[in-house]
Amino acid sequence: MEPLRQLAKEKLRGKKAIAVMSAKGGVGKSLVSALLALSLRGAVLVDLDVHTMATTKLFGLEGKLHEVTKKGIEPFKLGELGVVSLGGIVKDKYVVLPGGNAGEVMESLVAYANLGDANYVVFDLPPGLGDEVLTLERLTDFFPVVVTTPSAVSVKVVEYVMRYLNERGKRPLLVVNMAYMDCGDGKVARPFGDLKNAEDLAKRYNAPVVELPIDPSLESYIGKIHEYDGVVKGKVKKELVPYLT
Amino acid sequence: MEPLRQLAKEKLRGKKAIAVMSAKGGVGKSLVSALLALSLRGAVLVDLDVHTMATTKLFGLEGKLHEVTKKGIEPFKLGELGVVSLGGIVKDKYVVLPGGNAGEVMESLVAYANLGDANYVVFDLPPGLGDEVLTLERLTDFFPVVVTTPSAVSVKVVEYVMRYLNERGKRPLLVVNMAYMDCGDGKVARPFGDLKNAEDLAKRYNAPVVELPIDPSLESYIGKIHEYDGVVKGKVKKELVPYLT
Amino acid sequence: MHEWSVAEAVIRTVVNWANENHVTQVKKVKVGIPSFSFLDVEILKEAFDTMKSDSPLGKAELEVVFKDPTFKCRNCGLTFSLKDVRDQLESLKGEFGEEYPLHLMPALAPSFLKCPKCGSHDIVAETQDITIDGIEVEESGTAQTVG
Amino acid sequence: MHEWSVAEAVIRTVVNWANENHVTQVKKVKVGIPSFSFLDVEILKEAFDTMKSDSPLGKAELEVVFKDPTFKCRNCGLTFSLKDVRDQLESLKGEFGEEYPLHLMPALAPSFLKCPKCGSHDIVAETQDITIDGIEVEESGTAQTVG
Ligand SMILES: Nc1ncnc2c1ncn2[C@@H]1O[C@H](COP(=O)(O)OP(=O)(O)O)[C@@H](O)[C@H]1O
Ligand SMILES: Nc1ncnc2c1ncn2[C@@H]1O[C@H](COP(=O)(O)OP(=O)(O)O)[C@@H](O)[C@H]1O
Ligand SMILES: [Mg+2]
Ligand SMILES: [Mg+2]
Ligand SMILES: [Mg+2]
Numbered sequence A, B: 001m002e003p004l005r006q007l008a009k010e011k012l013r014g015k016k017a018i019a020v021m022s023a024k025g026g027v028g029k030s031l032v033s034a035l036l037a038l039s040l041r042g043a044v045l046v047d048l049d050v051h052t053m054a055t056t057k058l059f060g061l062e063g064k065l066h067e068v069t070k071k072g073i074e075p076f077k078l079g080e081l082g083v084v085s086l087g088g089i090v091k092d093k094y095v096v097l098p099g100g101n102a103g104e105v106m107e108s109l110v111a112y113a114n115l116g117d118a119n120y121v122v123f124d125l126p127p128g129l130g131d132e133v134l135t136l137e138r139l140t141d142f143f144p145v146v147v148t149t150p151s152a153v154s155v156k157v158v159e160y161v162m163r164y165l166n167e168r169g170k171r172p173l174l175v176v177n178m179a180y181m182d183c184g185d186g187k188v189a190r191p192f193g194d195l196k197n198a199e200d201l202a203k204r205y206n207a208p209v210v211e212l213p214i215d216p217s218l219e220s221y222i223g224k225i226h227e228y229d230g231v232v233k234g235k236v237k238k239e240l241v242p243y244l245t
Numbered sequence C, D: 001m002h003e004w005s006v007a008e009a010v011i012r013t014v015v016n017w018a019n020e021n022h023v024t025q026v027k028k029v030k031v032g033i034p035s036f037s038f039l040d041v042e043i044l045k046e047a048f049d050t051m052k053s054d055s056p057l058g059k060a061e062l063e064v065v066f067k068d069p070t071f072k073c074r075n076c077g078l079t080f081s082l083k084d085v086r087d088q089l090e091s092l093k094g095e096f097g098e099e100y101p102l103h104l105m106p107a108l109a110p111s112f113l114k115c116p117k118c119g120s121h122d123i124v125a126e127t128q129d130i131t132i133d134g135i136e137v138e139e140s141g142t143a144q145t146v147g
């Protein structure tokens, strides 16, 4: 009998849970999570990467603390979107946790979050294939959005996740982020190699693929990602969202 | 009384332990670890990122199993360099572990590794600020090499690590990876923004900085990184190694 | 203020348990809470009493037991108690105010507390968070320990 | 083959302990090992006897106790024992041979074993790895439990 786990489960009941994940770091999980949550109607984004809390950096929420009411931790509001992050609890303190505690913290974060009448809960996961994934599996039957770049190392590492999810009976969607860069004049560059590795991976696991370009202008939207309306957001809306609604 | 921890500690005694770390993923920890270990005389590279095992991918060691002798787990040999990775134990199986087990596995990996008469042990750490860092602290008084990219999110996340290490009384070295790209004709591009954020961070923590360029040719050395002798390796040898020897 | 969420968690959990075990009336629920979370018992009980109606917990009483954790430093081996880190807790409350991180999430303790001997954050506590330590039901009149 | 490393770990740990506690002669060392690591006791004892000389363990005997772990699935709550996953262990040994991953690192169990009820890898075992469960010293002649 674990009251916080029970509450976390009930908070998620009836909502569509989407887990943005990848064993590899730095492939764009947090960015894709943010743009996806911004593109869904009625979503709460829950940042489960308790060591980096990238969400607070993307949305300019650093140093802000969550309000806590009778209904729990009130998400930060960015238009229609709600955002919940451990950053809103610990401010700018580093989070260092021995094994097991991270899972407990994640469970409390979901249990205490006021998810209101959101239809979607988007989880931004840390890299690896550890407690975070297991903890989320305990809480809900999530839909996995697996993120990779085209690079050989990334695709190989992400294959672990695909195989794991497959064995768990899940059908993930594969996002190949930073797949290409538009150089103007119809020219396209592929700084992380061609897409063959990633596309083969998707085929092996029978997963739909969405390819997202590199947009160098993204860096200038760090801190105000909700104002970004460029090519990556467009692709997320047009190609990723339809698989999830 | 923990016999494996005891053995791990004694294996490291008298050797210089270097921890390549970053709370952020995908910044180049594994690449820097590999190039650094290749540039030191008499080093063993120990891959502690048990979920990705990137080292096996960089060196083309996938599917190979470590030999185990009376002296323990025999490192893979690449010229003078020894490489130890969980990949050499689990082959191509995914590793999924609940909290705490990852630390245990790391401890066994070090305890059983035959480090021979190596002078240097380079640890490639996973992202985050979790059990891996704490486990390594229990084993040895390591020298931290902290890796970031110039991007704003990365620098903010890496600040947590700098602050943590600082409070623990350590003086890290900061590597700004993918700092710039040589476009020929003396032209330099900075796809991840300028270096001000990263350099300010280094100044705040009184840390020496080494900047490494982007080398697009690196992708073609995945699987044979020991054959790479390009510009990043040159910088590692000339600018990073002197701080560590 | 998240005492209301805690009460909700306890109620939902015990109601589930009661339904599964065909228990129609619960007399008492005993809840264990790490002492350093400093939950407000008054608010917790008020929340519990407000939300318990129309359930097998309609007449249930809430008993709160504050548990003092024992910490163990995995770096130097020291075992220590709350009073050894009292000053650290106080300065944390000073910095964050009432809704301070360990109030909401006791499992964050290793991030905010250091071993008083060696300064390491590598500390484990056996009391991680809220537990249900006992449920007393009307039918038998005896305390039944679950968890 | 890593039985030699295990023996070395045990010897180094007990020698350290003996030095710290001014013990000059250890009679017996009792070591606990998770049974599913299938360490070879013959090799372990041979290694122990070969390496123990010139130390307070010079005349010490090694006693090995294989511990059968109890697993708990955190996903569905099932508690199960080794015999419930015997077939999984066998196929693992078939795939990897003698030096299979759980032989070297019992803490890898959740990666290779699944809950027999729900299929989850989210399983915890209380016996994680090698422990020293007791040391008997010459002086007193009585077993002293440490660890
Ligand atoms: N499609 C893209 N175009 C340009 N920059 C990107 C793109 N996707 C991610 N980035 C940048 O790459 C870095 C890593 O992305 P992030 O979302 O933090 O990865 P992860 O969460 O997987 O660690 C960030 O600086 C982010 O802004
Ligand atoms: N200086 C560089 N130039 C070009 N590519 C790089 C450079 N550093 C890293 N990379 C590439 O970036 C990706 C991430 O690097 P990696 O070492 O795996 O990061 P981490 O270990 O921090 O997750 C890899 O595909 C790697 O080959
Ligand atoms: Mg992220
Ligand atoms: Mg719990
Ligand atoms: Mg890496």
Ligand SMILES: [Mg+2]
Pocket: B002, B004, B005, B104, B107, D129
């Ligand atoms: Mg141990």
Ligand code: NI
Pocket: A068, C001, C002, C003, C099, C103, C104
């Ligand atoms: Ni509160």
Ligand code: NI
Pocket: B068, D001, D002, D003, D099, D103, D104
């Ligand atoms: Ni062996």
Ligand SMILES: [Zn+2]
Pocket: C073, C074, C075, C076, C077, C078, C115, C116, C117, C118, C119, C120
């Ligand atoms: Zn300590």
Ligand SMILES: [Zn+2]
Pocket: D073, D074, D075, D076, D077, D078, D115, D116, D117, D118, D119, D120
């Ligand atoms: Zn199960």
